Amino acid sequence: MEPEVLFIKYALPCSQIIKQWNEISNEEFSQLEEAAINNKVLPKEFLEKVFFRAFERIKIVAKELNKDVWHPDVIRAYFIDKHNSIIDQGQGNYALAPQTLKNLCKVQKARVLEIKGDCLIVGYGNQKRVVLNHLVPRAKVNDIVTIHYGYAIEKL
Amino acid sequence: MCLAIPGKIIEIKNDIALIDYGSEKRQAKIIIGDFKVNDYVIVQGKIIIEKVPEEQVQGWLNLLKNGT
Numbered sequence: 001m002e003p004e005v006l007f008i009k010y011a012l013p014c015s016q017i018i019k020q021w022n023e024i025s026n027e028e029f030s031q032l033e034e035a036a037i038n039n040k041v042l043p044k045e046f047l048e049k050v051f052f053r054a055f056e057r058i059k060i061v062a063k064e065l066n067k068d069v070w071h072p073d074v075i076r077a078y079f080i081d082k083h084n085s086i087i088d089q090g091q092g093n094y095a096l097a098p099q100t101l102k103n104l105c106k107v108q109k110a111r112v113l114e115i116k117g118d119c120l121i122v123g124y125g126n127q128k129r130v131v132l133n134h135l136v137p138r139a140k141v142n143d144i145v146t147i148h149y150g151y152a153i154e155k156l
Numbered sequence: 157m158c159l160a161i162p163g164k165i166i167e168i169k170n171d172i173a174l175i176d177y178g179s180e181k182r183q184a185k186i187i188i189g190d191f192k193v194n195d196y197v198i199v200q201g202k203i204i205i206e207k208v209p210e211e212q213v214q215g216w217l218n219l220l221k222n223g224t
Contacts, residue, residue, distance in 0.1 A: 017160055019160075020161070020220045096218065098212035098215040100198075100207075100208050100209065101208075119187050121187065129206075130187040130188050130205055132201045132203065149200065150200025150201065150203070
């Protein structure tokens with residue numbers, strides 16, 4: 001998977017919030033959504049501009065790992081590790097976010113328990129949630145997937 | 157189109173809820189969880205994915221209207 005595709009799959013839920021803030025147009029949002037679902041490569045410059053907040057933090061992770069900002073290891077380390085602690089610490093806009101929103105915004109590793117249409121019922125810890133399978137259409141019961149807001153993102 | 161804001165359930169018939177967003181009403185499906193009329197919920201792809209405690213709704217709306 002190209003790093004631009006990996007990135008937009010993880011960042012798709014954030015796009016909804018960014019659109020709500022009118023930082024991107026409906027058309028730009030549709031481009032991002034389509035790229036995430038159909039594995040399309042969008043220009044790095046475009047993604048860095050739209051998700052400037054994330055890239056400020058991704059640069060720090062890249063430095064720590066001594067790798068390029070667009071290396072898949074860096075992108076995964078950011079979303080699967082860093083992203084959650086940034087939310088817990090209430091950095092940036094998360095300072096104003098209610099707890100339920102913070103919980104949904106965190107990326108979790110979860111097991112697929114059941115499949116219902118295009119929904120996956122997943123479990124992690126003692127939590128059970130339903131997410132869409134649009135980004136991982138071939139997910140099966142017992143697969144471990146990362147989840148972010150209302151989406152399963154990738155199979156681990 | 158997708159709405160990242162909480163909406164209020166005003167009707168439930170079997171596993172389909174009617175949700176009021178103020179400016180519009182939309183249907184969404186309940187896959188898991190117990191929901192009641194007057195609950196605030198978040199919908200993704202026409203599926204209810206989370207309940208939002210009423211005391212958190214205003215903070216959620218404020219964040220989505222303003223941000224920085």
